[in-house]
Amino acid sequence: MLEKMQQLLNDHYDEMVEIRRHLHENPELSFQEVETPKYIADYQRKLGNEVREGVGERGVVAVLEGGKPGPTVALRADFDALPIHEETELPFASKTDGVMHACGHDGHTAELLVLAKVLTSMKEELAGSVVFIHQHAEEYAPGGAQAMIADGCLDGVDVIYGTHLWSMIPHGTVEYTEGPIMAAADKFSINVKGKGGHGAQPHMTKDSILIGAQIVQTLQHIVSRNVDPMDSAVVSVGHFESVNAYNVIADKVKIIGTARSFEEDVRDLLEERIITLAQGVASGYGAEAEAIYERGYPAVINHEEQAKIVGKVAEQSAGIDHVEVTSPQMGGEDFAYYLKHVKGAFFFTGAMKPDAKVTYPHHHPKFDIEERAMLNAANVLGGLVLETFDQMK
Numbered sequence: 586m587l588e589k590m591q592q593l594l595n596d597h598y599d600e601m602v603e604i605r606r607h608l609h610e611n612p613e614l615s616f617q618e619v620e621t622p623k624y625i626a627d628y629q630r631k632l633g634n635e636v637r638e639g640v641g642e643r644g645v646v647a648v649l650e651g652g653k654p655g656p657t658v659a660l661r662a663d664f665d666a667l668p669i670h671e672e673t674e675l676p677f678a679s680k681t682d683g684v685m686h687a688c689g690h691d692g693h694t695a696e697l698l699v700l701a702k703v704l705t706s707m708k709e710e711l712a713g714s715v716v717f718i719h720q721h722a723e724e725y726a727p728g729g730a731q732a733m734i735a736d737g738c739l740d741g742v743d744v745i746y747g748t749h750l751w752s753m754i755p756h757g758t759v760e761y762t763e764g765p766i767m768a769a770a771d772k773f774s775i776n777v778k779g780k781g782g783h784g785a786q787p788h789m790t791k792d793s794i795l796i797g798a799q800i801v802q803t804l805q806h807i808v809s810r811n812v813d814p815m816d817s818a819v820v821s822v823g824h825f826e827s828v829n830a831y832n833v834i835a836d837k838v839k840i841i842g843t844a845r846s847f848e849e850d851v852r853d854l855l856e857e858r859i860i861t862l863a864q865g866v867a868s869g870y871g872a873e874a875e876a877i878y879e880r881g882y883p884a885v886i887n888h889e890e891q892a893k894i895v896g897k898v899a900e901q902s903a904g905i906d907h908v909e910v911t912s913p914q915m916g917g918e919d920f921a922y923y924l925k926h927v928k929g930a931f932f933f934t935g936a937m938k939p940d941a942k943v944t945y946p947h948h949h950p951k952f953d954i955e956e957r958a959m960l961n962a963a964n965v966l967g968g969l970v971l972e973t974f975d976q977m978k
Contacts, residue, residue, distance in 0.1 A: 593703040605695035606677040612666030615722035641732030643721035651711025656977040659716040659745040662693035663723035672950040687952040689750035696959040713974040726881040728919035745929035750936040758935035759899040760911035763892040767885035768845040770917025779872040781836030797838035819845040885921040891930035898968040904961040934962040
């Protein structure tokens with residue numbers, strides 16, 4: 586049955602590319618998806634699957650019931666785009682200024698839809714059911730996963746799998762790991778309130794830019810001097826804002842950054858230290874700092890058994906010539922919420938373009954993927970369905 590599925594997927598590869606390029610040309614931002622979920626629902630409905638729209642507000646869930654009784658396996662793909670102006674010059678580049686699929690979600694959707702088509706054609710042979718979770722709004726917290734779960738997308742699901750096409754991993758590669766694979770992704774903001782004044786009279790001010798710069802430097806000591814060296818954490822400042830004339834000392838500064846971790850106790854430590862140090866540094870200069878820590882997605886933690894199955898299935902999958910147990914990555918993913926409710930695993934499918942002179946990372950205006958990676962991902966995801974049916978029958 587595995588060989589039959591892989592052959593059918595290969596036969597439908599051109600359609601997979603067509604779907605991906607259509608979605609790439611017509612991207613929609615997180616929480617603003619309208620046409621994309623309609624497209625997905627129409628496709629799944631034409632296959633004859635049971636379809637529910639508006640799940641968790643904008644998600645789509647399709648259910649394929651196999652011809653024989655068995656477990657229920659969920660597969661998830663996200664479909665939102667990013668507020669980035671595309672610079673790829675592809676013939677199917679985004680038609681919407683300032684919005685593009687710069688993370689591969691168009692490919693995720695295309696591979697899952699075509700896999701749904703293939704598995705539906707094999708319906709009578711399947712010993713179980715498949716739930717296709719098409720999720721909106723992965724890119725921005727609170728994300729779409731929690732709302733879709735609350736709306737019942739995991740009802741009756743025994744196991745869930747998902748993958749991310751990864752442009753920084755060579756095509757033909759699958760990377761997975763047991764336990765944590767992606768980090769908790771949090772945001773912090775610090776508003777420094779000092780006392781402005783003339784640039785020629787600094788002694789009469791409380792220079793917010795100087796104070797803010799000191800706070801940024803101090804934050805870099807948290808990981809090196811507060812976090813156990815055996816644990817992993819990141820504190821990065823990505824935004825530092827104070828707009829004034831050249832000869833004016835600022836009265837306020839806004840600092841925004843991200844904190845990443847895997848363990849909840851480390852996450853608690855980062856929150857406490859960021860707030861305490863920001864306030865302490867400002868106080869030392871006679872100023873004030875309001876620090877807010879916002880928790881985003883928790884860490885993606887694979888279940889051991891399902892992660893091992895990913896490795897086993899990937900080894901057997903067409904198009905995959907290298908399977909590797911990887912180190913956890915500091916990127917965030919709201920697939921984490923699914924894994925808090927049911928057993929499952931998340932993995933990376935290599936999508937680096939072999940002939941590219943420069944490989945651009947995710948969220949870059951020139952980001953692109955090797956489209957054959959979609960076929961590889963579909964082969965592994967489909968293989969996981971069949972393997973689960975066989976093991977749990």
